[in-house]
Amino acid sequence: MMSEHYDSYYQETDAGRRKAMLDAMEKENTADQMHSLRRELWTLRYVDKKTGRRVDLFLWELVELLCLYNTARLMKGSARRDAKKALEALGASAAAGYGKEGETVLYEELCNALRLYLHTCDSKSYHKRLFGLSELKEEDWQRKVARDIWRLSEGLPKRLGMTEDFAILSKAARDTFCSRFANGEALLQEKEELERGKDKKQ
Amino acid sequence: MGKIKNNKVVKAIGFNRIVLIGVIILLYIVFTILTPILHSGVTFVSYERIMSALNYAYFIGFMALGVTFVIATGGIDFSVGPVMFASALISGFCLTKYNVPLPLCLLISLLIGLAFGTLNGYFVSYRFLPSFITSMASMQIAKGIGSVFTKTQNVTWPASGSANSWYRYLVKWNNIPTGFILLCLVAVICAVVLNKTKAGRYMLCIGSNKEAVRLSGVNTKKWEMIAYMICGMLAGLAAIFYVGAYTTVQPGLGDTFNNEAIAACVMGGTSMAGGLASILGSIIGAVIVALMQEGILAMGFTISYQYVLTGLIVLAAVTADIMSRKRKN
Numbered sequence: 280m281m282s283e284h285y286d287s288y289y290q291e292t293d294a295g296r297r298k299a300m301l302d303a304m305e306k307e308n309t310a311d312q313m314h315s316l317r318r319e320l321w322t323l324r325y326v327d328k329k330t331g332r333r334v335d336l337f338l339w340e341l342v343e344l345l346c347l348y349n350t351a352r353l354m355k356g357s358a359r360r361d362a363k364k365a366l367e368a369l370g371a372s373a374a375a376g377y378g379k380e381g382e383t384v385l386y387e388e389l390c391n392a393l394r395l396y397l398h399t400c401d402s403k404s405y406h407k408r409l410f411g412l413s414e415l416k417e418e419d420w421q422r423k424v425a426r427d428i429w430r431l432s433e434g435l436p437k438r439l440g441m442t443e444d445f446a447i448l449s450k451a452a453r454d455t456f457c458s459r460f461a462n463g464e465a466l467l468q469e470k471e472e473l474e475r476g477k478d479k480k481q
Numbered sequence: 482m483g484k485i486k487n488n489k490v491v492k493a494i495g496f497n498r499i500v501l502i503g504v505i506i507l508l509y510i511v512f513t514i515l516t517p518i519l520h521s522g523v524t525f526v527s528y529e530r531i532m533s534a535l536n537y538a539y540f541i542g543f544m545a546l547g548v549t550f551v552i553a554t555g556g557i558d559f560s561v562g563p564v565m566f567a568s569a570l571i572s573g574f575c576l577t578k579y580n581v582p583l584p585l586c587l588l589i590s591l592l593i594g595l596a597f598g599t600l601n602g603y604f605v606s607y608r609f610l611p612s613f614i615t616s617m618a619s620m621q622i623a624k625g626i627g628s629v630f631t632k633t634q635n636v637t638w639p640a641s642g643s644a645n646s647w648y649r650y651l652v653k654w655n656n657i658p659t660g661f662i663l664l665c666l667v668a669v670i671c672a673v674v675l676n677k678t679k680a681g682r683y684m685l686c687i688g689s690n691k692e693a694v695r696l697s698g699v700n701t702k703k704w705e706m707i708a709y710m711i712c713g714m715l716a717g718l719a720a721i722f723y724v725g726a727y728t729t730v731q732p733g734l735g736d737t738f739n740n741e742a743i744a745a746c747v748m749g750g751t752s753m754a755g756g757l758a759s760i761l762g763s764i765i766g767a768v769i770v771a772l773m774q775e776g777i778l779a780m781g782f783t784i785s786y787q788y789v790l791t792g793l794i795v796l797a798a799v800t801a802d803i804m805s806r807k808r809k810n
Contacts, residue, residue: 334698342686342693402692408754410557
């Protein structure tokens with residue numbers, strides 16, 4: 280019964296409904312040590328400290344990390360600092376104090392954010408190319424999504440030499456992508472080989 | 482090749498930009514060799530030629546900088562050329578016919594550009610019109626307004642030596658290409674805005690995944706509109722540098738400069754899909770376009786050849802961008 284609640288909490292992407300679920304879970308099982316971390320992650324993710332507005336800062340950090348991949352080649356030092364800040368905003372330091380269990384909770388939360396990210400990839404604007412004049416074909420769109428996931432899970436961590444810091448996010452990105460796309464592993468493998476080919480040429 | 486790409490200096494500047502700088506040097510050499518052969522008695526290597534090419538690079542450069550912001554958000558602005566001309570015509574008309582003070586005329590030029598940018602931005606971001614259609618429409622409006630305002634008359638800004646001619650010092654002062662210094666200064670500001678500020682990050686991220694940025698709580702409409710406003714204002718600024726270099730403006734023209742500004746951007750490494758932009762690349766691209774224009778004229782060909790060449794450059798740049806994106810994906 281309890282695990283069902285957790286499952287639906289991590290499947291749900293609406294902040295308000297998730298808050299209600301979190302409250303209900305806390306009432307049902309007061310002994311769970313991870314409730315405080317879940318609440319902390321919820322606040323970290325959905326509450327803008329400056330304005331108090333409801334936002335999704337995890338989603339923003341994911342997009343920002345993807346943009347960082349492009350600039351990371353030139354300004355590695357500042358990119359590394361920005362990446363550290365982004366990982367912190369994604370709850371890395373909040374979860375650090377809770378040991379292995381905390382890592383699992385963070386992983387689940389990141390999977391939830393990534394599921395929402397993949398959902399945004401279905402939007403019309405993501406399908407556009409050539410100044411928005413034409414749209415991507417289905418297979419090209421899948422490759423574009425795979426490119427984003429590869430950048431988050433492999434490309435950026437390697438480029439910045441931060442593989443360990445990115446470990447949880449990398450795993451969450453790969454797993455979420457592969458659970459959404461049946462050919463997910465093959466797409467990521469294809470991207471990986473493409474990048475390896477480039478490295479060999481260099 | 483690998484060793485070159487991994488070199489620290491090359492990495493710091495960027496391999497693509499080094500290639501573009503190489504293209505500038507190569508073009509210069511080619512034009513230096515071909516000009517005396519094709520156009521006897523004419524040489525390409527001279528201070529005047531460099532200044533002439535730079536005059537062209539200024540206004541194309543400012544427009545390219547503006548278009549870079551728009552392309553970064555995943556849109557396009559095909560109206561920059563006519564907007565630049567409309568700004569130059571209307572502000573020039575105010576100066577010459579109504580004796581409006583020069584500083585105010587320069588401000589009017591910027592404001593006209595800003596107004597067109599706001600118009601484009603509003604319809605693209607708040608009314609969800611395709612940027613292609615919107616900017617095509619405002620291109621016609623800009624051409625029309627410029628003609629109507631001046632009654633299809635040419636507008637000639639004050640020549641050097643006459644009263645109110647100090648605006649020309651913005652382009653050249655005592656043989657110093659002040660225009661180039663100002664272009665670099667504006668480019669640095671644009672680079673800082675695009676790469677180091679929240680606003681720039683929003684614009685780049687909108688180009689990368691607009692829906693994700695919207696859901697994360699960012700006002701995407703506002704930031705997309707601001708990108709168009711920056712573009713419009715830089716078109717107004719380009720107008721000041723255009724008249725600073727050439728003084729005379731004809732109504733009903735300007736659309737040929739759109740392609741050159743867009744070509745400069747795409748050549749410079751700004752992605753046509755959005756989310757990736759290079760300010761330095763756009764400036765180098767503008768210098769290449771200007772050098773080609775100067776080279777073609779020096780070799781004795783008419784300006785029509787330059788249109789052909791610009792078209793070919795756009796085709797080549799777009800094809801290269803699509804192929805590189807396919808390879809990356």
